[in-house]
Amino acid sequence: MKEQVYQFLRESSYRQYADEVIKLLKPSVRIQPQLEAGLSHSHFGGRPDVPPSFSLPAWDARLYWESQLQETRADQYMAESYRRDRITQLQTKLSQDTVEPLTYLGQIHLRELSSIATTCGLPSDGVLLFFYDLINYPGGYEVSSKGAWRCVYLDATEELAVKPISKNEYKGELFPHCSLSFEEEWMISLPGPELKDVSEDIQYWQRLIEVLKEEFGIRLPTVACSIEHRLLGYDGPMQEPMERLCQLRFNGISGYAKQSPSIEKGVEDWQLLLQIDSDDKVGWEFGDTGRLYFWIRQQDLAKHDFSKIWCEMQCA
DSSP states (O other), rough: OHHHHHHHHTTSTTTTHHHHHHHHOOOEEEEEEEEOOOSOOOESSSSSEEOOTTTEEEOOOHHHHHHHHHHHHHHHSSSSSHHHHHHOOOOOOOOSSOOOOEEEEEEEEEGGHHHHHHTOOOSSSSEEEEETTTTOOOSSOOOGTTEEEEEEEEOHHHHHHHHHOOOTTTOSSOOOOEEEEEEEEEOOOOGGGGGGGGSSSSHHHHHHHHHHHHHOBOOOSSSSSEEEEEEEEOOOOSSSHHHHHHHHHHHTTOSSOOOHHHHGGGGEEEEEEEEEBBTTTTOOOTTOEEEEEEEEEEHHHHOOSSSSEEEEEEEO
């Protein structure tokens, strides 16, 4: 695709933008859930298909609840009755077992993506399973929420042993089983500050993107105008950009103050892994019709290491 786009631009009136467009182009996979079962091994909702030895993930929410308790006590704008109830609720949680199960969201059999997987940098086979704490809904804004989500990669050998987990074994929330279909989509974003020298006329740049959409189906990310489940490519943020927050919180840094050059440079490493939307079909509602965003560093994606991710929830 990149070669086709580059050649097209070099032979058009947009030739001066060819190099910048290629820098901004990203492959992605659009995911469409369907309520019919059995159309694919990949699915959202339902119960996970895992090897017999698989342990369903959980996390210790103690640090998260302690952080929430501290914030509640310090919040001077919270209604007093609500504050008391919230403090009591958190203290009760902290007096009990603080290990929380993670809810199963779905799994993607990479072999069903065919050549799209390798185009996007994913393994050509194996399974990705996604989990998140749908009891506490941590937004990913605090260091203490680390562990409240999980992406588990089963390689091709492990995939051969998967089977549906029984209802007795899976204690989490159950959503309707939706088979998944996949479509390769190439995406582009508007140029950022580093490309301002080539985008003095933003309207001209937007016309260029319309041309790319007409000629190649290349598209911008959407915000909240439609349901959009996606692997890789560009995220459709509902609030602020997430890459810097991922870098800070992943490295155990609270707040937003400027950090060392090595930490700040690492912001560029973060890449969307999976975006899933509130979707009545699957029975999902993230906050106020929000989205969950799983992020991964490019160097970890290249090594197919899905254990080092960060997650954020945003809503309109």
